[in-house]
Amino acid sequence: MKQLRLVTRVRERAARAARHLTLVLLFISSGCLISGGRGGAPALDVSSDAFSGDGQIPVVYTCDGTDISPPLSWAPVPQRTASIALLVTDPDAPGGTFIHWTVYNIPPGTRGIPAGAPGKNVLPAGSLEGVNDMGRPGYGGPCPPRGKPHHYHFTVYALDSTIHLTGKRDGRMLADAVTGHILAQGELVGMYRRA
Numbered sequence: 001m002k003q004l005r006l007v008t009r010v011r012e013r014a015a016r017a018a019r020h021l022t023l024v025l026l027f028i029s030s031g032c033l034i035s036g037g038r039g040g041a042p043a044l045d046v047s048s049d050a051f052s053g054d055g056q057i058p059v060v061y062t063c064d065g066t067d068i069s070p071p072l073s074w075a076p077v078p079q080r081t082a083s084i085a086l087l088v089t090d091p092d093a094p095g096g097t098f099i100h101w102t103v104y105n106i107p108p109g110t111r112g113i114p115a116g117a118p119g120k121n122v123l124p125a126g127s128l129e130g131v132n133d134m135g136r137p138g139y140g141g142p143c144p145p146r147g148k149p150h151h152y153h154f155t156v157y158a159l160d161s162t163i164h165l166t167g168k169r170d171g172r173m174l175a176d177a178v179t180g181h182i183l184a185q186g187e188l189v190g191m192y193r194r195a
Contacts, residue, residue, distance in 0.1 A: 042078070042183075042184045043184065043185070043186055044074055044075055044077065044156055044158060044184040044185055044186030045074060045075040045186055046072065046073075046074045046075075046154060046155075046156050046186040046187055046188040047072075047073055047074070047188060048070050048071055048072050048073070048154070048188060048190070049071050049073075050070040050071055050115065051070065051190045053188055053189060053190075054189055054190070054191065055190060055191065056190070056191055056192065056193075057070065057141075057142055057152060057190040057191065057192045058070075061115070061141050061142070062141040062142040062143060062192055063140075063141050063142065063143030064143075064194065065141070066119075067139075067140070067141040068115055068116050068117060068118070068119055068120075068139070068141070069101065069113070069115060069116060069117040069118075069122065069139040069141070070115055070154075070190075071112065071113065071114050071115040072086070072112055072113050072154060072156070072188070073111055073112030073113075074111060074112060074156045074186060075186070076111070077108055077158035077183070077184060078158055078183045078184050080160055080183060081108040081158040081159065081160070081183055081184075082108060082159060082160055082161050082162055083104065083105045083106060083107070083108060083159050083161065083162045083163065084104075084106035084107070084108060084110055084156060084157065084158055084159065085103065085104040085105075085106065085156070085157040085159060085163060085174060085178055086101065086102075086103040086104075086106065086113070086154070086155070086156050086157075087099070087101070087102055087103075087153075087155045087157070087171050087174055087175065088100040088101035088102075088139070088152060088153065088154050088155075089152070089153045089155070089171065090142065090144065090150050090151070090152050090153075091151065091153065092144070092148070092149075092150040092151055093144070093150070094145065098133045099132050099133045099170060099171035099172070100132055100133070100134075100139065100140050100141065100142070100152065101117075101129075101132055101138070101139045101140065101171075102129060102130030102131070102132065102169070102170060102171040102174050103123060103127055103128070103129050103130075104127070104128055104130070104162075104163040104165070104174055104177075105126055105127055105128050105162050105163055106123070106124060106126075106127045107124050107125070107126055107127070108158070110124050117138055117139045118137075118138035118139050128163075128165075128169075130165065130168075130169035130170050130171060130173070130174060131168055131169055131170045132170075132171070133170075133171075137169075142190075142192035143194075144192060144193070144194055145194070146194045146195065147193075147194075148193065149191045149192060149193035150191065150192060150193070151189050151190075151191055152189065152190050152191070152192060153187055153188075153189050154187065154188040154189070154190070155185060155186070155187045156185065156186050156187070157178050157182050157184075157185045158182070158183045158184040158185065159178055159181045159182060159183065160181050160182075160183050161181050163177045163178070164177075165177060
């Protein structure tokens, strides 16, 4: 009798686990668990002529070089796109995610940004820059403490609206503002380590 109750309990738990697994798979396949997305927002291919995905970011684009932004390009955005935003972050920073560049209201027909910010005005007309965590507007390149390599996320968002930020206009405000407006997004991750 004890064995029969044990077998029954095991079967009930297995059936419950299967139901939970089915729900999780349903959420994943519908895109409901995509952070910041609109339930299945398409991926946007983001690349750079300067480094490959998970590759080493060249010194020229860091605080150890001339600290200019690398060239970036991305695939065509969805037709309903009203603006594009770019956020460059370092989630490996000792104090938590560090924001290196905040750009928004990039015109929807833009397919990339050439190298050179902040020294050159490389952004298309109408684009706006927010303040980075170095306390200044524009690009601030990788500058991690010596030791382990840090991962730098160049995230591009295709949005269904333009963004209106006031006050400090930093990357955290941008991240909040894009929520619910993402039509597509993509990311290029580069690494940098100071010897």
